[in-house]
Amino acid sequence: MDKLQGRVWIFDDNVDTDQILPGYAMAEDASKLAAFAMAGSKVADFAKQVQAGDIIVAGKNFGCGSSREQAPVALKSAGVGMIIANSFARIFRRNSINIGLPVMLADVGAKLQNGEVVSVDLETGEIHTATGVLNGQPLSENVLATIRAGGLINRVRQELNISSGRKS
Amino acid sequence: MxxxxxxxxxxxxxxxxxxxxxxxxxxxxxxxxxxxxxxxxxxxxxxxxxxxxxxxxxxxxxxxxxxxxxxxxxxxxxxxxxxxxxxxxxxxxxxxxxxxxxxxxxxxxxxxxxxxxxxxxxxxxxxxxxxxxxxxxxxxxxxxxxxxxxxxVPETIEVFMTGELRPYVSGKDIVLSLMRQFGVDGLTDKAVLFTGPGIAQLPVEERMTVCNMGIEMGAMIACFGGEAKEEGVAASIPLDLTQIEPMAACPFSPANVRPVAELGDIAVTQVVVGSCTNGRLNDMEKVVNVLRSHKVHPDVNCLIIPASKQVLDAMEERGWTKILRDAGAVVANPGCGPCFGAHQGLGTERDTIVTTTNRNFPGRMGHRAAKLYLASPATAAESAVVGKITTPGTLQREVG
CATH class of the missing domain: 3.30.499.10 (Aconitase, domain 3)
Structure with a gap:
C-alpha cells in the first residue's frame, strides 16, 4: 500500500478549502460529500470525471483556509488516491493523514501533464512517469505508520488498548 | 525558550x-x-x-x-x-x-x-x-x-509592536497589514507571537481580531505575549503601528491587501459586520458611531451579526440595535452569519460585499464571482452609508 498509481490532475497555488468543498455542502452527510469534491474549483465537474486512484498535483499552500475535514474526506471518497503539492496548509495536511489520505511534498506540477499516469512510492518519494523518475519528499515513518493503520483513529485505538488493556 | x-x-x-x-x-x-x-x-x-x-x-x-x-x-x-x-x-x-x-x-x-x-x-x-x-x-x-x-514544537516568529495607532485604525488593519507582508503561507507551521510596548493600547478584543487571522498566514499558533522582547525566537519583526492605515483585502485573497484610500470608486451592494473576527461590542460601537447620524445607502444591504448573545445584550442595553435598525441595517441572531457561505446573506456575481470577516476566497460568501473585500468595522460602516468603499473618518470628519 506504499505504492500508488493514478492519473494526474494539475492544480495551481493556494487551492483553498472553499474550492475543495464549498461551505454550502459542508453539512451534507459524509456519504454524499464525494459529489462535491472540488466543486468550487476551476474544475467544477471534477467529481464526475475523477477515477479511483487519481492523483492531485498542486502548487503551494494546497488546502489553505478552513479546518473542515469534509474537504479531504470529499477527495478521498471521490476516489483521489493521494495529493502531491509544493506545500500544504497545516490543518489540511494533518486532516488528510488523519483520515489515511497520503500527502507528499514535491515540486513537480510543471513537469507533469494533466491526465498522465504516474506511480508513486511513498517510502522513497519517487514519482515514476513514462519517461523517467521525479523526486518528492518521502513520507516520515510516523506519517507512514498512520497511513498504514488507515488513519489516526486506528492508531489511537491501538495505543489505548496497549496502555489500558481495554478491548473495544 | x-x-x-x-x-x-x-x-x-x-x-x-x-x-x-x-x-x-x-x-x-x-x-x-x-x-x-x-x-x-x-x-x-x-x-x-x-x-x-x-x-x-x-x-x-x-x-x-x-x-x-x-x-x-x-x-x-x-x-x-x-x-x-x-x-x-x-x-x-x-x-x-x-x-x-x-x-x-x-x-x-x-x-x-x-x-x-x-x-x-x-x-x-x-x-x-x-x-x-x-x-x-x-x-x-x-x-x-x-x-x-x-x-x-514550531519555530516562533515575534512581531514586536511599537507606536500608537492613528484614529479609525484598529486590530483588523494591523492584521491585514501583516497579511500583506507575510502572504497566505508566510507563517505556515510556525508560531507568531505579538509583543512590544505597542500592544498595551490594544484591548483583548482587538488582540483577538489580530490572532483570528493568524491562520490566514498559515500559522500553527498566534498569540499575544508581554510587552518585553522575547528570548529564543527564530526572528523578530518590528511593526510600527503609527504607519498603519485603514486596509482592505481585495478579491480573492486575504493577502491581496491595499490601503482603502487607494481603491478608488468601488460601488458596494452588501456590508457584513460580525463573525469571530469582528463581531464584538467594540466593533459594534464603531458601526453605531456612524449609523447614529447616517442612513444605510439605498443600494446596500447592511447585515449586523453580533458574535454572541452577551454582545447583543450589551447592544440592546445601550439602545444600539434600535439605532442600527432605524438606520436601515438588519441585526441578525448571534452566530457565524454568511461568513462561510451557507446562509444569511449570500451574494451573486452582481454583488460587491464589504465584510469584516476573515476570508474572501472565490465563492466564500455565495457565487464564485461575488467580490469580497475584507475590512475593519469602521471601514465597513462608512462604506454602507456612502455605497462605495470608503476610508473611515470621511463621514465622521464631515459631521465634526
Whole structure:
C-alpha cells in the first residue's frame, strides 16, 4: 500500500478549502460529500470525471483556509488516491493523514501533464512517469505508520488498548 | 525558550523543548461546532472509549448554521444534542454565539493553557494568551478521548509592536497589514507571537481580531505575549503601528491587501459586520458611531451579526440595535452569519460585499464571482452609508 498509481490532475497555488468543498455542502452527510469534491474549483465537474486512484498535483499552500475535514474526506471518497503539492496548509495536511489520505511534498506540477499516469512510492518519494523518475519528499515513518493503520483513529485505538488493556 | 515554547513544555510535562521536537501535550479545553462536531463524534465513537477525558473540558457550540437552513443542518444539531446528553459535555444550542467568542466569555483559559479546537479560527484565543491549536474533526476526536494532542514544537516568529495607532485604525488593519507582508503561507507551521510596548493600547478584543487571522498566514499558533522582547525566537519583526492605515483585502485573497484610500470608486451592494473576527461590542460601537447620524445607502444591504448573545445584550442595553435598525441595517441572531457561505446573506456575481470577516476566497460568501473585500468595522460602516468603499473618518470628519 506504499505504492500508488493514478492519473494526474494539475492544480495551481493556494487551492483553498472553499474550492475543495464549498461551505454550502459542508453539512451534507459524509456519504454524499464525494459529489462535491472540488466543486468550487476551476474544475467544477471534477467529481464526475475523477477515477479511483487519481492523483492531485498542486502548487503551494494546497488546502489553505478552513479546518473542515469534509474537504479531504470529499477527495478521498471521490476516489483521489493521494495529493502531491509544493506545500500544504497545516490543518489540511494533518486532516488528510488523519483520515489515511497520503500527502507528499514535491515540486513537480510543471513537469507533469494533466491526465498522465504516474506511480508513486511513498517510502522513497519517487514519482515514476513514462519517461523517467521525479523526486518528492518521502513520507516520515510516523506519517507512514498512520497511513498504514488507515488513519489516526486506528492508531489511537491501538495505543489505548496497549496502555489500558481495554478491548473495544 | 520563548513564551510559546515554555507553554508547550509545561503542557508536555517537560522542563525544556526545542524547535522540531515532537511532544504530547495536555489539553485544557476541546472545542467543536456544528460543522466539525458531527464527524468528530462519529470518529470518537469509532475509537470505542466509553467517556470523554473530562466532560468539563469539552464544549460543543451550534454557531455555523442556526437556525437550521437545511434538514441536514438540523440533523447535525441532533447529533450534537445526543452526544452532549450521553457524555455530559457542555452544549450551546440556542444561538449563544460564535464558539470563539463564547469560550472567551464563559470558558476562558489562562495564558499559556492549551486549547484544541476543530475550527481554523481557534487561534482567536491567542488574543488572551492561550496556546490555541486548530485541528480537524479526527484530531479533535482523539483529543476528546485521550485529553492529549501530539504536536511538533514550531519555530516562533515575534512581531514586536511599537507606536500608537492613528484614529479609525484598529486590530483588523494591523492584521491585514501583516497579511500583506507575510502572504497566505508566510507563517505556515510556525508560531507568531505579538509583543512590544505597542500592544498595551490594544484591548483583548482587538488582540483577538489580530490572532483570528493568524491562520490566514498559515500559522500553527498566534498569540499575544508581554510587552518585553522575547528570548529564543527564530526572528523578530518590528511593526510600527503609527504607519498603519485603514486596509482592505481585495478579491480573492486575504493577502491581496491595499490601503482603502487607494481603491478608488468601488460601488458596494452588501456590508457584513460580525463573525469571530469582528463581531464584538467594540466593533459594534464603531458601526453605531456612524449609523447614529447616517442612513444605510439605498443600494446596500447592511447585515449586523453580533458574535454572541452577551454582545447583543450589551447592544440592546445601550439602545444600539434600535439605532442600527432605524438606520436601515438588519441585526441578525448571534452566530457565524454568511461568513462561510451557507446562509444569511449570500451574494451573486452582481454583488460587491464589504465584510469584516476573515476570508474572501472565490465563492466564500455565495457565487464564485461575488467580490469580497475584507475590512475593519469602521471601514465597513462608512462604506454602507456612502455605497462605495470608503476610508473611515470621511463621514465622521464631515459631521465634526
Amino acid at each position: 520563548n513564551f510559546v515554547e515554555r507553554s508547550l513544555a509545561e503542557a508536555a510535562g517537560l522542563l525544556t523543548v526545542t524547535v522540531g521536537q515532537d511532544v504530547r501535550c495536555r489539553v485544557d479545553l476541546a472545542l467543536s461546532h456544528d460543522v466539525t462536531a458531527p464527524i468528530a463524534i462519529q470518529q470518537f465513537e469509532q475509537i470505542g472509549v466509553d467517556r470523554v477525558f473530562d466532560p468539563a473540558k469539552v464544549v460543543l457550540v451550534i454557531d455555523h448554521i442556526f437556525p437550521a437552513a437545511t434538514v441536514q443542518a438540523r440533523t447535525s444539531h441532533w447529533i450534537m444534542k445526543d452526544f452532549a446528553a450521553k457524555y455530559g459535555v457542555t452544549l450551546y444550542s440556542k444561538s449563544e454565539g460564535v464558539c470563539h467568542q463564547l469560550i472567551s466569555e464563559r470558558h476562558r483559559l489562562q495564558p499559556g493553557q492549551i486549547l484544541v479546537g476543530a475550527d481554523s479560527h481557534t487561534c482567536t484565543a491567542g488574543g488572551y494568551g492561550v496556546i490555541a491549536i486548530p485541528v480537524g474533526s479526527t484530531e479533535l476526536a482523539a483529543a476528546m478521548a485521550t485529553g492529549t494532542i501530539d504536536l511538533e
